[in-house]
Amino acid sequence: MDIDSIKAEYYRIRSSGMDARTALAQLRPQIVRLELSQREQLLEQLRLWEIGRTTGRLKSPDKTAPRKPVGQIKPLSSSGGLALDTSPPGVTCPHCGKANRDEDVFCFACGQLLSIERGLFDTRHFVDDKDGFQSDEYFGPDMVLVFAIKETQKTISIRPQDRPHEIIVGRGTHSTMKPDIDLTAHNAVALGVSRLHLNVVYNEKRRTLSVSDLGSANGTYINGVRLHPEEVRVLRHGDELRLGKLTLTVYFHQQGQREK
Numbered sequence: 457m458d459i460d461s462i463k464a465e466y467y468r469i470r471s472s473g474m475d476a477r478t479a480l481a482q483l484r485p486q487i488v489r490l491e492l493s494q495r496e497q498l499l500e501q502l503r504l505w506e507i508g509r510t511t512g513r514l515k516s517p518d519k520t521a522p523r524k525p526v527g528q529i530k531p532l533s534s535s536g537g538l539a540l541d542t543s544p545p546g547v548t549c550p551h552c553g554k555a556n557r558d559e560d561v562f563c564f565a566c567g568q569l570l571s572i573e574r575g576l577f578d579t580r581h582f583v584d585d586k587d588g589f590q591s592d593e594y595f596g597p598d599m600v601l602v603f604a605i606k607e608t609q610k611t612i613s614i615r616p617q618d619r620p621h622e623i624i625v626g627r628g629t630h631s632t633m634k635p636d637i638d639l640t641a642h643n644a645v646a647l648g649v650s651r652l653h654l655n656v657v658y659n660e661k662r663r664t665l666s667v668s669d670l671g672s673a674n675g676t677y678i679n680g681v682r683l684h685p686e687e688v689r690v691l692r693h694g695d696e697l698r699l700g701k702l703t704l705t706v707y708f709h710q711q712g713q714r715e716k
Contacts, residue, residue, distance in 0.1 A: 457486040457696060459498050466502060476506060485592050485694025489679060592692040595658070595665050599708050606703040608642045613709075616658040616665060623656040624670075625699070639702060648674035648700025656691070665691040674700035 457465070462483055469479045480487075487495060547556045595601070595617075603612045614637065616623050626635035627644040628651070639649050650672035657666050669676040669683040676683045677698040683689055691697075693708040 459490065459494055459501075462486050462490075462498060463501060463505075467505065470509075483694075485692060486696075592694065593664050593690050595663055595691075595708055597660075597663075599710060601656070601665065602707040602709055603637070603697070604705040604707060605639075605642050606705065607647065610642065612637055616656055617660065619658075624652055624654070625656065626651045626653040626670075639699070642702065644699075644702060647702040649702050650674070650700075653699050654697075667691050667697070672699070 466479055466483055469482065470476065487498065490498065548554070549556060597617055600613050600615055605611065614623065619636070623637060624635040625637040625639065627640045627649050628634045628638040633652060635652060650670070652670045653672045654676050655668050655670055657668075659666065666688050667676070667678070667683075668688050669685050671685045678689055679696050691706055693706065695706040697704040697706055
């Protein structure tokens with residue numbers, strides 16, 4: 457996705473009621489693939505949009521607005537001694553060093569975006585648990601693979617880990633070999649999807665999904681990069697997968713969102 461597409465999706469999900477931090481987290485897989493200069497440009501545009509959305513016009517945040525101190529030392533009424541305030545420690549802006557409330561998305565002092573800065577530009581720390589680290593490519597035994605089809609606004613859900621064989625994606629029109637995921641109803645013929653276009657393989661040991669193009673006529677693309685025939689690529693949450701001209705967005709969902 458390019459900057460304009462990411463902005464449009466951010467505006468849409470924010471307007472639907474989702475808070476800024478959750479919206480940014482949802483779009484993180486697309487944002488991290490931008491060049492650094494593009495990320496900075498995107499952040500600035502989102503910052504201005506949020507300010508304009510809050511105030512009704514674009515202006516700099518009020519630097520004189522009173523803020524609750526973070527970690528304030530205050531006297532105890534009973535003994536006159538001192539105790540640390542037990543309120544959340546807050547977030548320090550990486551740009552100006554000012555302390556902000558933990559729920560803040562933008563710095564009150566300089567207006568820079570806080571939550572996405574920590575998620576996109578800092579080194580990622582993996583979660584050490586029995587299922588391995590929770591990275592974008594992690595697909596655990598309780599997860600569901602969801603393809604959101606751009607052209608029809610429909611979704612297809614499947615659990616690859618429950619299948620004894622690889623999953624074939626394609627179209628079943630006039631074919632003796634039926635794919636596991638048949639895209640015929642989603643205008644697959646007109647959009648250039650081959651009968652046996654793509655396979656999806658679950659690696660139980662690594663907890664990942666990988667895909668390969670099966671020699672399709674019109675190619676397979678992940679985030680705009682074409683796969684060579686039989687080239688193996690790890691699939692990640694948030695990837696944009698294109699089969700010919702049919703576009704799918706990939707989501708990894710937790711158990712409870714089963715295939716319908």
